[in-house]
Amino acid sequence: MNTPLSRSAFAATAAGAPLAPFTIERRPVGPRDVLIAIDYCGVCHSDLHMVNNDWGMSAYPIVPGHEIIGRVVSMGAEVTDLVAGQRAGVGCLVDSCRQCEACEDHLEQYCAKGFTLTYSSPTKDPGGLTFGGYSRQIVVDRNYVVTVPENLDPAGAAPLLCAGITTWSPLAHWKVGPGKTVGVIGLGGLGHMGVKFAHAMGAQVVMITTSPKKGDHARRLGADEVLVSTDAQAMAAWTGKFDFLLNTIPVPHDFNAYMMLLKRDCTMCIVGAIGPTANLNTGPLIMGRRTVAGSLIGGLKETQEMLDFAGRHNIVADVEVIDMASINEAYGRMQRSDVKYRFVIDLATLA
Amino acid sequence: MNTPLSRSAFAATAAGAPLAPFTIERRPVGPRDVLIAIDYCGVCHSDLHMVNNDWGMSAYPIVPGHEIIGRVVSMGAEVTDLVAGQRAGVGCLVDSCRQCEACEDHLEQYCAKGFTLTYSSPTKDPGGLTFGGYSRQIVVDRNYVVTVPENLDPAGAAPLLCAGITTWSPLAHWKVGPGKTVGVIGLGGLGHMGVKFAHAMGAQVVMITTSPKKGDHARRLGADEVLVSTDAQAMAAWTGKFDFLLNTIPVPHDFNAYMMLLKRDCTMCIVGAIGPTANLNTGPLIMGRRTVAGSLIGGLKETQEMLDFAGRHNIVADVEVIDMASINEAYGRMQRSDVKYRFVIDLATLA
Numbered sequence: 117m118n119t120p121l122s123r124s125a126f127a128a129t130a131a132g133a134p135l136a137p138f139t140i141e142r143r144p145v146g147p148r149d150v151l152i153a154i155d156y157c158g159v160c161h162s163d164l165h166m167v168n169n170d171w172g173m174s175a176y177p178i179v180p181g182h183e184i185i186g187r188v189v190s191m192g193a194e195v196t197d198l199v200a201g202q203r204a205g206v207g208c209l210v211d212s213c214r215q216c217e218a219c220e221d222h223l224e225q226y227c228a229k230g231f232t233l234t235y236s237s238p239t240k241d242p243g244g245l246t247f248g249g250y251s252r253q254i255v256v257d258r259n260y261v262v263t264v265p266e267n268l269d270p271a272g273a274a275p276l277l278c279a280g281i282t283t284w285s286p287l288a289h290w291k292v293g294p295g296k297t298v299g300v301i302g303l304g305g306l307g308h309m310g311v312k313f314a315h316a317m318g319a320q321v322v323m324i325t326t327s328p329k330k331g332d333h334a335r336r337l338g339a340d341e342v343l344v345s346t347d348a349q350a351m352a353a354w355t356g357k358f359d360f361l362l363n364t365i366p367v368p369h370d371f372n373a374y375m376m377l378l379k380r381d382c383t384m385c386i387v388g389a390i391g392p393t394a395n396l397n398t399g400p401l402i403m404g405r406r407t408v409a410g411s412l413i414g415g416l417k418e419t420q421e422m423l424d425f426a427g428r429h430n431i432v433a434d435v436e437v438i439d440m441a442s443i444n445e446a447y448g449r450m451q452r453s454d455v456k457y458r459f460v461i462d463l464a465t466l467a
Numbered sequence: 468m469n470t471p472l473s474r475s476a477f478a479a480t481a482a483g484a485p486l487a488p489f490t491i492e493r494r495p496v497g498p499r500d501v502l503i504a505i506d507y508c509g510v511c512h513s514d515l516h517m518v519n520n521d522w523g524m525s526a527y528p529i530v531p532g533h534e535i536i537g538r539v540v541s542m543g544a545e546v547t548d549l550v551a552g553q554r555a556g557v558g559c560l561v562d563s564c565r566q567c568e569a570c571e572d573h574l575e576q577y578c579a580k581g582f583t584l585t586y587s588s589p590t591k592d593p594g595g596l597t598f599g600g601y602s603r604q605i606v607v608d609r610n611y612v613v614t615v616p617e618n619l620d621p622a623g624a625a626p627l628l629c630a631g632i633t634t635w636s637p638l639a640h641w642k643v644g645p646g647k648t649v650g651v652i653g654l655g656g657l658g659h660m661g662v663k664f665a666h667a668m669g670a671q672v673v674m675i676t677t678s679p680k681k682g683d684h685a686r687r688l689g690a691d692e693v694l695v696s697t698d699a700q701a702m703a704a705w706t707g708k709f710d711f712l713l714n715t716i717p718v719p720h721d722f723n724a725y726m727m728l729l730k731r732d733c734t735m736c737i738v739g740a741i742g743p744t745a746n747l748n749t750g751p752l753i754m755g756r757r758t759v760a761g762s763l764i765g766g767l768k769e770t771q772e773m774l775d776f777a778g779r780h781n782i783v784a785d786v787e788v789i790d791m792a793s794i795n796e797a798y799g800r801m802q803r804s805d806v807k808y809r810f811v812i813d814l815a816t817l818a
Contacts, residue, residue: 218731226731226755228707289756356579372743380569380577383758386749392723396747398737401761404577405640407734408759410752 124466125251126440127177131169134444137467138177140247142255143239147192150261152204157249158183158274158435159459161305161366164447166236175236181249181461182208182234183277185270195258203264205423207277208413210234210246210260222417224260250443252463262420265427272432275305275458276423278413279433283310284422285414286362286385287317294318296359299343301374303330306364306388308457309433311337313422314362316429322354324361324374333456337434345373356404358382368393375400375408385409433458439465475817476602477791478528482520485795488818489528491598493606494590498543501612503555508600509534509625509786510810512656512717515798517587526587532600532812533559533585534628536621546609554615556774558628559764561585561597561611573768575611601791603817613771616778623783626656626809627774629764630784634661635773636765637713637736638668645669647710650694652725654681657715657739659808660784662688664773665713667780673705675712675725684807688785696724707755709733719744726751726759736760784809790816 127138145151163180165171184206188198198204211232212219218226225231232239235248248254264273283306292298292314300310301324314321315338322341323334331342343354351373358377361384365371368389375384375397386393386408400406414422426432435458438446446459478489496502514531516522535557539549549555562583563570569577576582583590586599599605615624634657643649649670651661658674665672666689673692674685682693694705702724709728712735716722719740726735726748737744737759751757765773777783786809789797797810 223731371747380574386752389749390753391750392746392748394747395743395745396722396759397743398740398761399742401737401759402741402763403761405760405762407761408747408752409756410749410754410758411756412753 123251123253125179125247126443126466127179127250128167129177131174132167135167135180135250138179140179140251142253145190145192145255147194148258149255150191150195150198150204150258151189152184152186152206152254152256152261153189154184154186154249154252154254154463156185156271156274156437157181157461157463158278158433159443159446159450159461160278161450164450173236175245178236179247179250180235181251182206183274183279183460184234184249184254185264185274185277186254189253191258198258198261198263203266203270205262205264205273205277206234206249206254206256206260207262207281207419208234210256211240214259223415225412225415250440250461252466260416262416262423264423267430268427269432271437271460271462272435273426274460275309275433275435276426277419279305279309279458280426281414281419281422282306282387282411283362283364284313285418286387286411287313288418289411290360290383290385292317292319292360296320297322297357299324299358299361299374299377300339300364301361302364302366302388303334304364304366304453305433305458306366308337310362310364311339312431315339316425316431322358351377361385362387364388370394371408372397372400375406378404378406380404380406383407383409385411387411435460437462441465474602474604476530476598477794477817478530478601479518480528482525483518486518486531486601489530491530491602493604496541496543496606498545499609500606501542501546501549501555501609502540503535503537503557503605503607503612504540505535505537505600505603505605505814507536507622507625507788508532508812508814509629509784510794510797510801510812511629512801515801524587526596529587530598530601531586532602533557534625534630534811535585535600535605536615536625536628537605540604542609549609549612549614554617554621556613556615556624556628557585557600557605557607557611558613558632558770559585561607562591565610574766576764576766601794601812603814611767613767613774615774618778618781620783622788622811622813623786624777625811626660626784626786627777628770630656630660630809631664631777632765632770632773633657633738633762634713634715635664636769637738637762638664639769640762641711641734641736643668643670643711647671648673648708650675650709650712650725650728651690651715652712653715653717653739654685655715655717655804656784656809657717659688661713661715662690663782666690667776667782673709702728712736713738715739721745723748723751726757729755729757731755731757734758734760736762738762786811788813792816
């Protein structure tokens with residue numbers, strides 16, 4: 117196959133610059149590589165943080181996007197378990213050291229040497245920067261490519277690669293399932309996936325929110341109950357009732373009041389807010405041997421398991437599909453939380 | 468036996484009042500009760516907090532003391548597993564609901580209805596206040612009495628009932644043992660017991676302290692290594708090396724730098740600081756699925772296991788024995804951290 121090396125993309129060329137058309141080279145398809153024609157790419161809040169260099173780690177030009185769904189175009193000679201035309205996905209990481217304990221445990225997201233981000237990250241081979249999914253094509257090592265069940269809507273499936281696995285991984289790790297009561301705190305891109313997965317896993321799901329108006333929608337997504345966290349009486353009634361709390365709030369916040377909702381020896385896992393958040397009150401921890409944990413996206417093996425589970429249960433994200441040219445406007449709406457629950461770019465709209 | 472109901476004690480009669488001689492009644496020995504003649508009682512920092520009503524829960528008069536070592540004088544008809552003259556101990560709790568899941572799991576310290584503190588707590592039977600171990604006698608339900616190996620020095624054994632079990636319980640719960648690297652943060656009453664127990668359990672023990680001068684003593688207590696937490700280079704060298712951290716620092720402090728010392732999926736358990744402490748930085752949690760936990764003293768079953776273990780390994784606290792009349796002075800020295808590592812009152816000095 118004779119696919120050109122140059123590809124069109126949308127990129128930011130400096131901190132805060134709006135995304136604009138851009139032409140980049142892709143690497144040639146190596147023996148372990150897969151060339152994917154991208155159909156859809158989800159818009160993650162971290163894309164905006166990276167474009168703005170909010171985390172001080174951005175390298176420009178940036179082609180964002182790590183919720184990538186496409187089809188296999190071609191692959192290297194050593195890739196024998198994929199076929200051209202197959203539905204494939206790429207998430208937040210495209211390489212890791214492959215030798216540390218985390219990599220050997222299929223938890224590449226905790227690679228001791230640091231994994232390679234899907235975009236704005238130095239590449240090992242060849243040297244350069246990674247470019248993400250706001251693009252028509254991507255070349256990725258087979259080990260970091262997942263397959264996507266054909267029955268899933270491809271636009272809705274895109275956010276599974278980040279929002280999906282970020283919620284799936286802790287739900288699976290802390291063994292959420294029948295007989296367990298799970299609280300999902302916050303109803304955004306992550307939270308709405310947490311509700312869907314926890315419900316499909318067979319748990320009793322309680323949506324915990326400050327906004328009573330989100331209740332109806334949470335129930336449609338699979339929540340059995342809605343707990344409004346500003347209602348002191350309701351919070352008291354749920355004290356000590358939860359086996360697990362998935363905290364998806366993406367900004368610093370006071371999480372201490374949630375801790376008392378947990379049963380003894382149970383965990384609240386924070387996946388939303390990265391960095392310093394509120395004072396930790398050790399009282400609820402000490403008085404019930406409760407724990408606060410964190411969790412980062414997921415490894416490749418569990419990402420594949422999540423996609424297979426999503427296929428069996430026909431779970432995708434609720435998305436609003438946009439044209440590539442609308443991305444800067446979408447960023448503005450995302451900052452105002454004006455999206456239910458994820459923007460997804462239709463890459464067919466990229467010339 | 469005809470032991471009088473009135474007993475001499477030392478009590479505080481108002482917040483901040485110095486402790487002074489006091490005469491109280493004890494309850495008659497009921498069918499499930501044990502009358503203990505107290506030989507030694509440890510002085511816990513919480514005694515001072517309670518005397519001063521720092522936690523807003525003190526009821527006066529207060530007879531403090533919950534690290535009680537004595538000998539069985541007599542017992543009720545239903546107590547068939549103790550003999551008069553036997554060495555016995557009483558810790559932080561003397562009753563609980565006995566019906567909730569925690570009580571059924573032998574974790575009475577997490578009793579859903581709240582356990583009865585050994586002092587300054589309402590009693591169920593008969594109604595009144597509990598009075599603690601700064602006293603010549605105590606009557607306690609058999610279920611809340613532990614037996615103490617005869618080979619242990621009784622003064623040194625007293626702090627096992629609070630400082631000992633508070634560190635033993637999390638070390639045992641998180642399965643510290645051979646092949647594990649454990650950090651004990653802070654070298655006070657709790658920390659020095661943590662070092663001794665973790666060493667006896669067969670772990671590699673690292674004393675983590677801000678004071679290099681504590682290193683030699685930590686090694687004598689059983690620490691294999693000393694990590695000075697203000698030494699950035701040393702902290703970097705120990706990053707990702709610990710299976711468990713026991714944080715015994717008794718005051719609010721910034722604990723976030725310790726979190727990066729943990730391996731993936733490992734826990735720092737806070738047993739010292741109760742209440743709001745520093746901002747929680749979720750970065751180290753999320754980047755390694757690390758957890759922050761709390762733990763409260765221990766249940767009666769594990770307290771007995773701890774004492775039996777201490778007997779086999781001849782482990783007691785390092786103590787300074789004082790006269791009852793020196794208690795107010797000892798409180799002053801305790802506030803200045805001028806004790807290695809626990810004051811213990813010799814109750815023979817109480818008239």
